[in-house]
Amino acid sequence: MTTAxxxxxxxxxxxxxxxxxxGQSAYSECIKGDCLNGYGTFVFDSGERYEGEFTxxxxxxxxxxxxxxxxxxTGQLAGGVACGKGVLVFADGQKYEGEFxxxxxxxxxxxxxxxxxxxxxxxxxxxxxxTGIYYYTxxxxxxxxxxxxxxxxxxxxxFGSGDKYTGDxxxxxxNGEGVMSYADGSIYEGHFENDKKNGRGRLxxxxxxxxxxxxxxxxxxxxxEEAGEKDIKPAEAASKWPPVP
Numbered sequence: 001m002t003t004a005x006x007x008x009x010x011x012x013x014x015x016x017x018x019x020x021x022x023g024q025s026a027y028s029e030c031i032k033g034d035c036l037n038g039y040g041t042f043v044f045d046s047g048e049r050y051e052g053e054f055t056x057x058x059x060x061x062x063x064x065x066x067x068x069x070x071x072x073x074t075g076q077l078a079g080g081v082a083c084g085k086g087v088l089v090f091a092d093g094q095k096y097e098g099e100f101x102x103x104x105x106x107x108x109x110x111x112x113x114x115x116x117x118x119x120x121x122x123x124x125x126x127x128x129x130x131t132g133i134y135y136y137t138x139x140x141x142x143x144x145x146x147x148x149x150x151x152x153x154x155x156x157x158x159f160g161s162g163d164k165y166t167g168d169x170x171x172x173x174x175n176g177e178g179v180m181s182y183a184d185g186s187i188y189e190g191h192f193e194n195d196k197k198n199g200r201g202r203l204x205x206x207x208x209x210x211x212x213x214x215x216x217x218x219x220x221x222x223x224x225e226e227a228g229e230k231d232i233k234p235a236e237a238a239s240k241w242p243p244v245p
Contacts, residue, residue: 052077075100098123121146136160144169167192182206190215 033040034054041051042059052063058080059065065073075086082088082100089095098109105123112118121132128146135141144155151157151169158164167178174180174192181187190201197203197215204210214222 028042028044030040030042032051035042036054036057039053041049042054043049047068049066050059050063052059053061055061059077060079062076063074067073070091072089073082073086075082075088076084078084081103083102084100085098086100087095087097088105093114095112096105096109098105099107101107102125104126106125108122110118110120116137118135119128119132120135121128122130124130127149129148130146131144132146133141133143134151139160140158142151142155142157144151145153147153151172153169154167155169156164156166157169157174162183164181165174165178166181167174168176170176173195175194176192177190178192179187179189180192180197185206186204188197188201188203190197190203191199193199196218198217199215200213201215202210202212203215203220211220212224213220
């Protein structure tokens with residue numbers, strides 16, 4: 001099982017909760033209470049049902065929205081839009097609890113998937129953005145920067161096996177400079193590309209033996225003396241040594 005497959009989590013759908021009463025058809029109606037300035041229950045012809053506080057004919061304050069597809073939002077609203085703290089439970093079992101703005105996940109919150117995976121951190125416009133922690137049910141976890149719903153920037157990936165990678169990430173993969181500490185005591189310091197040791201690096205084995213030079217897909221292809229001081233990139237190394245399947 002590769003780190004790439006471990007980190008291919010799905011993202012929660014961004015749901016906008018827009019319930020303005022103006023312009024609703026005759027089939028939409030207030031079935032209980034005060035749906036202008038008070039507490040009431042309003043049913044929309046599109047199938048949504050809102051129960052909660054109203055201001056000026058709009059859901060504002062605290063309330064609950066039930067969607068036809070089974071999704072349920074409970075929390076704060078402003079002008080008919082989810083804004084503030086709330087809980088969004090999806091019909092498939094996914095759950096988000098945290099901050100909303102303009103009907104989308106914005107700010108700090110917690111996402112829990114039916115699989116048991118969990119994200120605790122920041123979101124912007126419905127996607128993971130900023131800093132956060134992603135927990136996997138297999139015991140792995142990632143702590144660090146997110147961008148575009150993926151691991152991007154600096155972070156640390158902890159494996160359930162005891163291995164640990166600290167360094168640069170691009171699109172969920174180890175890419176750039178980093179340090180891999182293995183459970184057996186071995187340590188690799190150097191360059192990574194697509195989750196593998198690629199480029200200049202230094203591997204210190206648990207017995208103290210050191211391998212230093214140019215790595216290609218995890219294997220040392222040129223030692224320090226052969227490589228010299230020139231920083232050979234993985235693509236250059238590949239042309240001088242057959243890649244190992």
